[in-house]
Amino acid sequence: xxxxxxxxxxxxxxxxxxxEKAWRIINEFKSxxxxxxxxxxxxxxxxxxxxxxxxxxxxxxxxxxKDDEKISNKVEGxxxxxxxxxxxxxxxxxxxxxxxxxxxxELVPIVKISxxxxxKNITDLSPxxxxxxxxxxxxKPYLANEIRLTKxxxxxxxxxxxxxxxxxxxxxxxxxLTIHYNSFLDLLKNxxxxxPKIIIDPENFYKNKQEVVNKLNIHRLRSPIIVIDPVYPAxxxxxxxxxxxxxxxxxxxxxxxxDINKYxxxxxxxxxxxxxEYFIRKYKRLGTCLIVFEVIGKGNNLDVKNTKILKFLKxxxxxxxxxxxxxxxxxxxxxxxxxxxxxxxxxxxPNCLPEYELRSGPxxxxxxxxxxxxxxxxxxxxxxxxxxxxxxxxxxxxxxLQEAINFIxxxxxxxxxxxxxxxxxxxxxx
Amino acid sequence: xxxxxxxxxxxxxxxxxxxEKAWRIINEFKSxxxxxxxxxxxxxxxxxxxxxxxxxxxxxxxxxxKDDEKISNKVEGxxxxxxxxxxxxxxxxxxxxxxxxxxxxELVPIVKISxxxxxKNITDLSPxxxxxxxxxxxxKPYLANEIRLTKxxxxxxxxxxxxxxxxxxxxxxxxxLTIHYNSFLDLLKNxxxxxPKIIIDPENFYKNKQEVVNKLNIHRLRSPIIVIDPVYPAxxxxxxxxxxxxxxxxxxxxxxxxDINKYxxxxxxxxxxxxxEYFIRKYKRLGTCLIVFEVIGKGNNLDVKNTKILKFLKxxxxxxxxxxxxxxxxxxxxxxxxxxxxxxxxxxxPNCLPEYELRSGPxxxxxxxxxxxxxxxxxxxxxxxxxxxxxxxxxxxxxxLQEAINFIxxxxxxxxxxxxxxxxxxxxxx
Numbered sequence: 001x002x003x004x005x006x007x008x009x010x011x012x013x014x015x016x017x018x019x020e021k022a023w024r025i026i027n028e029f030k031s032x033x034x035x036x037x038x039x040x041x042x043x044x045x046x047x048x049x050x051x052x053x054x055x056x057x058x059x060x061x062x063x064x065x066k067d068d069e070k071i072s073n074k075v076e077g078x079x080x081x082x083x084x085x086x087x088x089x090x091x092x093x094x095x096x097x098x099x100x101x102x103x104x105x106e107l108v109p110i111v112k113i114s115x116x117x118x119x120k121n122i123t124d125l126s127p128x129x130x131x132x133x134x135x136x137x138x139x140k141p142y143l144a145n146e147i148r149l150t151k152x153x154x155x156x157x158x159x160x161x162x163x164x165x166x167x168x169x170x171x172x173x174x175x176x177l178t179i180h181y182n183s184f185l186d187l188l189k190n191x192x193x194x195x196p197k198i199i200i201d202p203e204n205f206y207k208n209k210q211e212v213v214n215k216l217n218i219h220r221l222r223s224p225i226i227v228i229d230p231v232y233p234a235x236x237x238x239x240x241x242x243x244x245x246x247x248x249x250x251x252x253x254x255x256x257x258x259d260i261n262k263y264x265x266x267x268x269x270x271x272x273x274x275x276x277e278y279f280i281r282k283y284k285r286l287g288t289c290l291i292v293f294e295v296i297g298k299g300n301n302l303d304v305k306n307t308k309i310l311k312f313l314k315x316x317x318x319x320x321x322x323x324x325x326x327x328x329x330x331x332x333x334x335x336x337x338x339x340x341x342x343x344x345x346x347x348x349x350p351n352c353l354p355e356y357e358l359r360s361g362p363x364x365x366x367x368x369x370x371x372x373x374x375x376x377x378x379x380x381x382x383x384x385x386x387x388x389x390x391x392x393x394x395x396x397x398x399x400x401l402q403e404a405i406n407f408i409x410x411x412x413x414x415x416x417x418x419x420x421x422x423x424x425x426x427x428x429x430x
Numbered sequence: 431x432x433x434x435x436x437x438x439x440x441x442x443x444x445x446x447x448x449x450e451k452a453w454r455i456i457n458e459f460k461s462x463x464x465x466x467x468x469x470x471x472x473x474x475x476x477x478x479x480x481x482x483x484x485x486x487x488x489x490x491x492x493x494x495x496k497d498d499e500k501i502s503n504k505v506e507g508x509x510x511x512x513x514x515x516x517x518x519x520x521x522x523x524x525x526x527x528x529x530x531x532x533x534x535x536e537l538v539p540i541v542k543i544s545x546x547x548x549x550k551n552i553t554d555l556s557p558x559x560x561x562x563x564x565x566x567x568x569x570k571p572y573l574a575n576e577i578r579l580t581k582x583x584x585x586x587x588x589x590x591x592x593x594x595x596x597x598x599x600x601x602x603x604x605x606x607l608t609i610h611y612n613s614f615l616d617l618l619k620n621x622x623x624x625x626p627k628i629i630i631d632p633e634n635f636y637k638n639k640q641e642v643v644n645k646l647n648i649h650r651l652r653s654p655i656i657v658i659d660p661v662y663p664a665x666x667x668x669x670x671x672x673x674x675x676x677x678x679x680x681x682x683x684x685x686x687x688x689d690i691n692k693y694x695x696x697x698x699x700x701x702x703x704x705x706x707e708y709f710i711r712k713y714k715r716l717g718t719c720l721i722v723f724e725v726i727g728k729g730n731n732l733d734v735k736n737t738k739i740l741k742f743l744k745x746x747x748x749x750x751x752x753x754x755x756x757x758x759x760x761x762x763x764x765x766x767x768x769x770x771x772x773x774x775x776x777x778x779x780p781n782c783l784p785e786y787e788l789r790s791g792p793x794x795x796x797x798x799x800x801x802x803x804x805x806x807x808x809x810x811x812x813x814x815x816x817x818x819x820x821x822x823x824x825x826x827x828x829x830x831l832q833e834a835i836n837f838i839x840x841x842x843x844x845x846x847x848x849x850x851x852x853x854x855x856x857x858x859x860x
Contacts, residue, residue, distance in 0.1 A: 242816070248814045251794045254801065286786040288784045349780075351719075355716060357759055364677040365680060367623065370681070374684075381680075388673045393758065
């Protein structure tokens, strides 16, 4: 391993003490559960031994021997008997969040299956993923830290997580890719040349790429990168990856490979927390106005809430643009938990639009439509376009950014309430 | 004829005195020419008896018995012998402008042909057009004034003239259409329902519209209206008509048909001369900035000059838009003669753009391009789009309208000099 990267390991690998403490708590909680539940498996990055320093989110799989629609209820029953506070979260199978001694446990009921093909729910596959990664790490123990580098890098550049508001690489995707290329650095060297529709088949299940294209379900081929699941050939491990995340990963991969020669890679492993001040400075530098939204997304879990915040961002950008404003740039800070607000920073101009605006109409020869348009705007200047359409220069209803926000919040209440639970805003301009 | 229209006739039909005076001068000038030239025919609206009150532009066809490349020179020779000042204008055949006793004569050399099919130059057809219209007016004398109404209406709404900067209806097109529908009002009643690709074949040369489409040369079918020339079936009299002029005619036709019921049609026969004050009031009302260009187009005749002014308008709109400004509306006043300036009024906003702008780049996976883009803008914020393209938020070079005009005039000198002979501008903003 590059000496430069060895330095980084201190930032991403948990210390002996951290590790021991984590396992003490995990095992303690696990054995409590085992009093009331058949089989409790440690999954996720703790189960695979690839968790990042400081991580405190532990997946526990509660495995039942046969499928039963009530397995979620059984887990809930156990938690009640133990007198432990929990949140039940709706999903394809309901699961549970438990806060225990500064760790966030996610209790996921699953069903024991003899082979991956029998999975009825994607979570049933998880033990196979854990086994695969553990087996590979037992063969090559250095892989654990290589995987940690990959995850930390992905996290910093904002593409770590299969949640739909991130649309990035899942932990398992990081693991499979690092294992496939045998090291973090080799993954990066390869990925810097990736192009969309790259296909990676680590276990060589398929003869060639054409066979992958022919045999995989079409919806599993939609992502720009297709990584065949080493434990389940029909599955694409990176189906969650958006074109944006894919491109972002490639872009920062190249930056990293430049910077590693300059011994300047620490920044790729520190998640920067931008302060309010940063955004204020930015809007002043850009010379625009700034709208700050503080928002709690609608939904009962963080993924849904943040996805809704993203939808609100798209919505508000579209509305402001339609009203004649230009959104030069934006920044978004997602909710960190269910109750803290996310933030959207929109850099918009101008603060004030002219008194009049151009309204496009139908072609003159669609008589009913064009006469209707004419009658509506007959008091104003109406002209004919080079394509024969009418257009009118009419008084603008919404002139200032403040009026625009008022207009959107008053007239499109339903669209907003559909996306956010709570919202407030400030408009800052000079 | 509608009584309302009878009132209008006073505005468009020359008085007895005007008519007598015009013919005295025309005949006087004609007989001078006849001393040196074989055959002089009065063409245009004077030749057909359809000229508008106040008209002073007379077409004279100098007809030669056989084709000869030097027929233009022969006309020039005669003018020299007569000691008359003239301007020679280059064209498919050079022609001459002569100012004589407040009339503008255009002397066009043509060749005598036995039938329209033998025309080598479009002007050779003109005597056939004159004959056709005269014959129709002899049959139905009321048509002369109906034609005058059509021409005056077209002129007011800005679609009278086959010149490329107008791209409207030629005098002959007005005549043919009015004759075909038998009156101005019937033309309007019909045209209010026109749709693009309407085909009118007054002499029924073709069995049906399909035959027209099959037999006419493709470039003669490009205009939204096809009127088969009553003297030459292969020709479309309205080939010059743009979609915009076509739509404009239909639109104002409908307005006229509404207003005639309200006895409020005078305005359709008065060409409004908008003053500078009008445009100043307009820009204030719109709440934009105003750029006024005074411009003399490049070229040796009015059509070319005004066409170039129109090209300059398109050019400057495109450039301002590319720089981030929005052209809400414009007005244009064409050159009335070779030396007086035309004017362009652009209603533009904002006066000042933000310090930074968005620059789109190539997709990340086109490595050479995207790395070049990255290196160029590495000092600024670079992000990845949802389609995998890079974009950068970079300092704007051109922020104010004044800077924009300077930038365009300095950097695109050739494009401007190609279009204008002389130009000056003012930027007006509050």
